[in-house]
Amino acid sequence: MLDAQVLVFVMLLLKERVMPWRLAIASVVGGLGAVLILLTRMNYGAAYIFMVLVLDLAMLYIAMPRRIGKKADLHKLVMGIIYFHAMFFAYGKLAECAVRLGLGRSARIVVALIVAGIVLFMVVYHKLREQKSLYDVVLVQNGDNIELKALFDTGNLLTEPISGKPVSVLEETDVLREWITQSPQKYKVIPYRSIGNEHGILEGMYVDELIIHKDNEQLVKRNAIVALYKGRLSKDGSFQMILNQGLL
Numbered sequence: 001m002l003d004a005q006v007l008v009f010v011m012l013l014l015k016e017r018v019m020p021w022r023l024a025i026a027s028v029v030g031g032l033g034a035v036l037i038l039l040t041r042m043n044y045g046a047a048y049i050f051m052v053l054v055l056d057l058a059m060l061y062i063a064m065p066r067r068i069g070k071k072a073d074l075h076k077l078v079m080g081i082i083y084f085h086a087m088f089f090a091y092g093k094l095a096e097c098a099v100r101l102g103l104g105r106s107a108r109i110v111v112a113l114i115v116a117g118i119v120l121f122m123v124v125y126h127k128l129r130e131q132k133s134l135y136d137v138v139l140v141q142n143g144d145n146i147e148l149k150a151l152f153d154t155g156n157l158l159t160e161p162i163s164g165k166p167v168s169v170l171e172e173t174d175v176l177r178e179w180i181t182q183s184p185q186k187y188k189v190i191p192y193r194s195i196g197n198e199h200g201i202l203e204g205m206y207v208d209e210l211i212i213h214k215d216n217e218q219l220v221k222r223n224a225i226v227a228l229y230k231g232r233l234s235k236d237g238s239f240q241m242i243l244n245q246g247l248l
Contacts, residue, residue: 003026004024004027005112006084006088006091007027007063007084008023009083012123013122014076014083016063016064019063022063022064026062026063029058029059029062030055034055037051053081056080056081057081060081075217087115091111091115094114095108098110133152134152135243136213137210137211138209139207139226140211141179141183142179142183142208144175148241149241150168150240150242152243152245152248153242156169156245158192158227161191163225165224166244166245166247167225167226168210168227168243169229169241169242170241171233172203176205176228186205187204188205188227189201189204190203190225202227202229203227203228204226204227204228205225205226206224206225207224207225208222209221209222210226212247221247224247226241
């Protein structure tokens, strides 16, 4: 039960979907593995640490909904092990304090609520930070590419009316204008509404790939739609693009 509870918290911190059946299997494997390690009566040496780490990897591999193969996924496994042990350490210390405070049988419930509160705070905090985050973005068109800084803004809900695809906005440049000239079939006209401008039109186009560098991984959006803005999107030039909230 404790493995299941901690795994839920770890999945939330790793931003992974919690799948009950995977969680149940991983928890059973963790419980049985812990019992087997105890039955071997091995000392708390290198072999013991190795067995515990292997068991942790097995639990996380089972609990995570996607196959591990990319560098970013391996990074998540490592972070998962760190979260896992940090959580168990916190449980142990908080439970010890709760018992000394005389909470008795309710100590486990109180500790679980405290840890849950801490995890919830961390998840909400990271979510709020992401709402106004800058990312490195690469646009690819016919073998050419442009690198730029993009602001992720949850207020950008612009969509292309026919396909319903999310539209990101970026500052118009000579290179982007040349892309439209070279591939007129990818040209789009995108209507929009904004404060102070009830109706407006933005020129845009499909790009072969829109690559977002995020948390040591790459999010690749193929045939993404971008709209061109005549002017500066940021006063200080810190970003040249506003990502649609539907892309992350």
